[in-house]
Amino acid sequence: MEDLLNAYDMSLIRTAAVMVIMALSLNLITGFCGQISLGHAAFMGVGAYTSVVLSINGVDFILGTLAGMALAGILGILVGLTSLRVRHDFLAITTMGIVFLFSGIVEQSSFLGDTDGLSGYPHPAYGDFAYMVMTILLAIAVMLLSIYIRRSWMGATFKSIGDDEDTARILGIDVSLYKLAAFVMGTSLAGLAGSLYAHQTTIIQAENFGFIESITVLSMVVFGGVGSIAGVTVAAIVLTLLPLWSQFIGDYKLLFYGGLLFLMMRFAPYGLAGIVVRLQRLVFRRTGDTG
């Protein structure tokens, strides 16, 4: 197996697996709980920078990753507190501010490498193949976690809040506490994605975790179908690999994602998952007609 894949293939698969984790983590907040976030990449950045700074200081990769997840989760609670005060478009603008705040702080901090970023930090000694397998397994674990949450009473409660939070309150739901739970889970998983990303590349810079990356992740969630675990997973893989395979899409990445976001919102608001459901209905109706 190891011989079949060259270093480039493995890096593609690793990147796709990291983006699956990233997209599913945003899906917990936006898809399950209905809270839009335009700044999700900042939490990935917090995870990346925390684990890299710790590994430079001799801390083990796993411990560093856990610390990155914890710090991203704590900051997630702070942003989540904003979501308790503002809704919808205001929340979008507030969360957008987070990425700029993140870049601003990183680019002004010498211990975070200023605008040059951090490079030459120690990597885990697993080897490329083992690292790839680990990221795939973690991506599968996050998928299973998403399915688990969706099926639990917490999943149903998220669904009610995403649908109509005022009515959820009338039914005795502590909406604030559930929103914070969604933010803390989603942002700490983004921290995990950040640490995995940082340790499979050789340099991290603030721009890797900026507004464009946030929009990229959001377009994965929208393209896949907000809330759909399978749809978002497929979308994360396809949208990660497309720009790497096609030079043209790679060159016009922002235009591509922006256009995609617009087209999906306008014509297929339920994303890939919605298109599949519509096709299924169409096929069943056809077979029903003829049968």
Added chain:
Amino acid sequence: MTTVLEVRDLRVVFGGVTAVDGVSFSVDDGQLLGLIGPNGAGKTTVMRSITGIVRPTSGNILLDGQRVTGLPIHRRMRRGLALSQQLVRPFREMSVIENVAFAAGYRKTGNPLKSLVTFDWTQERARATELLAMVEISSYADADTGSVPLGVLKRLEVARALALDPKVLLLDEPLAGLNSNEAVTLGDTIKRLNGDGLTVVLIEHNLGEVMRICPRLVVLDNGRKIGDGPAQEVMADPDVRAAYLGTGAGGSHAAA
């Protein structure tokens, strides 16, 4: 009779406009109280102050003798209030029965950590099935909420509120938008629920139905309470008639 719900000297001012001005009334266990008044009388503001959507300027709301005035909405609901909203708002991604079962799972959703490790819906579905039968919409149990008529959604609101096992059920214009047949049958359902021992506060514009099913009325006008007592007596009061009909129909009180 013990008092379940008490509204004590409630005053609500919105930007200089007094919407509710010193209203007090109490509801005893097992009563069916009609809270009525012309448009703008302050009924909805009183209801919203009871549920916690509106924060009163002064005054208190007591549930089972305990002050709930400072509590957030969800905690009041968990103390024994339930509201059937005027505008039906079913969760669109859940079927009719799932809407009720979700509400019935309030013990499982009280704490996010507990909700994360709980999966079983058996009891809640069974309870939801009972409640749908109680409000007579069992045949719509598995229907999508987007495809059922308003009359069914109004009953769904009631069933979902009942799923919280409330001490007091607040009904905000449950009959609005229904035709006269539907209004009468839902009125009968409300009366039957009350007959089974449930305490109900009903805000309603359909005066005919209110008079038919409510033994006691509280009447508001311009934010003040102008009547409180047995329905027939209250409606015979000249002040109430004047406020309601706006014709100065009244005798000495209205003129005074």
